[in-house]
Amino acid sequence: MILRGARVVDGDGGVFDGPVQFDEGRITATSDVSTTRADEEVVDLDGYTLVPGIVDAHVHFSLSGEASIEDVTDKSDAELLFTEIANARRTLESGVTGVRSMGAHGLDIDLARAIERGDVPGPRTVANCASITITGGHGHHLGQEVDGPEACRRAVREQRKQGAQFIKFMATGGVTTPGTDPGTLAFTHEEIHALVDEAHRHGVHVATHAHGAEGIRAAAEAGVDTVEHGTFLDDAAIEAMLDEDVTLVPTLTAPHRILHNGDRATAETLAQSNEVYEIHRESFRRAVDAGVRIAGGTDAGTPFNHHGSNRVEIQFMARNGMAPVEAITAMTGTAAETIGLDDTGKVAPGYHADLLVIDGDPTTDVADLDEIETVIKGGKVVSGTPLSELGA
Incomplete structure (x- = not known):
């Protein structure tokens, strides 16, 4: 799956513009997604912010x-x-x-x-x-x-x-x-x-x-x-x-x-x-x-x-x-x-796809973290709005 259009807080002190790609529960690429499948789902999250869980x-x-x-x-x-x-x-x-x-x-x-x-x-x-x-x-x-x-x-x-x-x-x-x-x-x-x-x-x-x-x-x-x-x-x-x-x-x-x-x-x-x-x-x-x-x-x-x-x-x-x-x-x-959770907490290739979709910009106002639309753990939505509905 590819999430594009969102502002991304990477959990390592940086902020960048998407996309973020993940497969089988792990992040496979960020910023530059050069390898895609013909049937890969793409969700447009323009206006949202992605942060690590x-x-x-x-x-x-x-x-x-x-x-x-x-x-x-x-x-x-x-x-x-x-x-x-x-x-x-x-x-x-x-x-x-x-x-x-x-x-x-x-x-x-x-x-x-x-x-x-x-x-x-x-x-x-x-x-x-x-x-x-x-x-x-x-x-x-x-x-x-x-x-x-x-x-x-x-x-x-x-x-x-x-x-x-x-x-x-x-x-x-x-x-x-x-x-x-x-x-x-x-x-x-x-x-x-x-x-x-x-x-x-x-x-x-x-x-x-x-x-x-x-x-x-x-x-x-x-x-x-x-x-x-x-x-x-x-x-x-x-x-x-x-x-x-x-x-x-x-x-x-x-x-x-x-x-x-x-x-x-x-x-x-x-x-x-x-x-x-x-x-x-x-x-x-x-x-x-x-x-x-x-x-x-x-x-x-x-x-x-x-x-x-x-x-x-x-x-x-x-x-x-x-x-x-x-x-x-x-x-x-x-x-x-x-x-000791060394492979989570960041939006980077190889890390677990543990992500939050935020309706707002917590990089300017951390209170926007209360506006969680979707919680993703291991690439699967565990709470909130399905990704397909956000990108509709």
Whole structure:
């Protein structure tokens, strides 16, 4: 199939005029389509914009925007898996064709495999088992609690045995876990080094939940691959991230959703969100100005942060220091590369034909990303208007 006439955002920082050709789920040519079949379908998308499918580097399929994590702790694994299936489908249909899913009870690995087999609809998914945390630490309700360097190494090995594609640990406390402090380092330096070293020995990347500057700096110096949130960045933390080539996944959506639903949030979650909101945005702006690599992620599933509204993170990034194309790139090509989906997130030959047809121009106004006409995954329309009707 050939899509012609559209403006194309390539997911690598560039914009060009089509056409884009794809066959058997992969992009075969862009800009200059010199080889065509006599029966090849051609769709005229004049006036539309093609962008890569959105890639969200931080989602929680086991959560659905509940006011408190305690609302889901009594669910059985079967109930959680049904929740994950529904949230994965909603996410795909909204235009997100790739995610990194922060697991619960190992269920995300089963979900990722089911999506890959085609048993259930969903985005391409990089999954882990559960977040590793200290005893009583942030996310302990659905996480794996450990204490001591040897227990940290054992947890990594156990998760790899189950099929975890990356490791995530909680370097600091969090906003949504009562009794934990977002600004305080949770693990010891020895424990953090053990987690990162063991994961890298097993060939997988490492993400860390980290709000406080001390936790960010400790994780970066240990060689972590991505910092999630990065709320209280200081100069030393930014320098450590730059020195160690660490990517920031800012999740600006998460505190915004809590503050704008304050009448329904728990008192502690609301108080912590009020404390971090402006600081979080300023830290993001400082990271952008310093040249820290940014990969878009929403923390979807956290309080009032519903699956299917993921693309708003691009708007938040654009409002806080990134140009529109930069923000789109952060949540397409950069996010895909960061989480290990190396053949998606860009409009280029050899990449999966994961595309969004936008009725508007998000290169000048990222709010136009809300005007999605069609979602394509692997060359097939999975949501929205059939391509033949758009080109009619």
